[in-house]
Amino acid sequence: MLFRQLEYLVALSRERHFARAAQSCHVSQPALSEAIRKLEEELDVPLVRRGRKYEGLTPEGERIVVWAQRILADRDALKNEVGALRTGLSGRMRIGAVPTASGAVSLLTGPFCAAHPLVTVEVKADLQSEDILRQLQRFEIDAGVTYVHKDLPEGFQAVPLYEERYVLLTTAADGLARPATATWAEAARLPLCLLTEAMQGRRVLDEAFAEVGVRPSPRVETDSVAALFAHVRTGRWASVVPRTWLHVFGVPHGMRAVPLTEPARTVPVGLVTTTREPGSVMARALTDIARRTDIAAALERLPGEQLPERDS
Missing domain, CATH: 1.10.10.10 (Winged helix-like DNA-binding domain superfamily/Winged helix DNA-binding domain)
Structure with a gap:
């Protein structure tokens, strides 16, 4: 064979x-x-x-x-392990991410590539949570950035990265008052562009809307967070987007982004890998970066600022 x-x-x-x-x-x-x-x-x-x-x-x-x-995964892991012992880590790191969290992946790949200059990184940024777990099981990716719940299936482990929060994104000339926050009930009354119902990020939003007894009726649905920003820019739509994406785009000119409250919904996002031993040397290296990098604090600041390291 x-x-x-x-x-x-x-x-x-x-x-x-x-x-x-x-x-x-x-x-x-x-x-x-x-x-x-x-x-x-x-x-x-x-x-x-x-x-x-x-x-x-x-x-x-x-x-x-x-x-x-x-x-084949064991063969690749062995080759990477031997290579790391000889010349340092080299090869290809494969990361999967749910679209809502893909904007935060660069906060991991930046320090990872700096620490391991011989490694190239491939990011699949359009996966659903179920896809990430399935591809981890099939050794098609080394790690995933996705929603993390208490009932993470057996065989997987997670390093917490940050708590996803949400903002209402509208145009500056939408005629609303300028409060510091908005409620989910208020958001439901606007002409909305949202993620598709097949995505877990949308299901999180629907749960928050349902908690206050409302159901949104978006006229436009997409699987791309960038497309949400593009639709709001036209002035015809409002949207609910993860606050992490403000770290990527900021608040574009002519738009407003206000935190959503009542309820103040947050969802944990983490780096998920398999527990299989010896496992992927790439996954171990990325996990080490995730544990030492304060992603949550970095997302509160503008891009380009130095990332702090957590205390050992």
């Missing part, structure tokens, strides 16, 4: 198409198909349901893919 055969099987499971899987592995489709066929012969089980086109993996194939992902 060769690592290459396992890579091909994992790629086929991910892409669900022989040609796309071959392209992602930089080989021809016949070469990929032949390697998987030889793996089936060696394991003496069918892995792929074959017809006129790809029809999915067999039950045995689904189980073998889990083992393949684990074996």
Whole structure:
């Protein structure tokens, strides 16, 4: 059995198409198909349901893919560990983030890249919380920045980063008075642009609205926080956005951002990794950065200021 055969099987499971899987592995489709066929012969089980086109993996194939992902992750972890012992950490760090928290990821990647100059970082910033846990389990990412609840599933651990708070974002000429805060009930009466209902960030908002007995009826929904800012800029909409995004955009000219109260809703956000040992050397290094960097304090200030380190 060769690592290459396992890579091909994992790629086929991910892409669900022989040609796309071959392209992602930089080989021809016949070469990929032949390697998987030889793996089936060696394991003496069918892995792929074959017809006129790809029809999915067999039950045995689904189980073998889990083992393949684990074996390949261990191989990569071993190579990274040995490399770190020789020349320092090198390779590629993969981080997944929910869209509402993606604006805070740079506060981790900045000090991480400074501490490990031979590492490149890939950030997937459009994942849902469930996607992050699933991709961690499949070793497709090394760490995730997402909402953290007390019922975090077994096999995962989290380092708290900050408490997500919310502001009402409107245009400066919306005709409202200029109070220091706004209530969720007041926000519900405005023409709103919000995140889509499929996103956990939206479900958090709906819970806050429901707590005061109202239900928002947004005319526009999106999966992008940046798109929320863009819609408010037109002057037609208001929105509820995480306060962390003011650290990225500030309060754009012509807009207002006021804290939402009654209730004063907060949601914990953390860095999530697996508890599997020895685990990813990349994840351990990023976890160390997260524990030493005061993300919450940094989000209260304008970008570009030096980040403090927590006391050991």
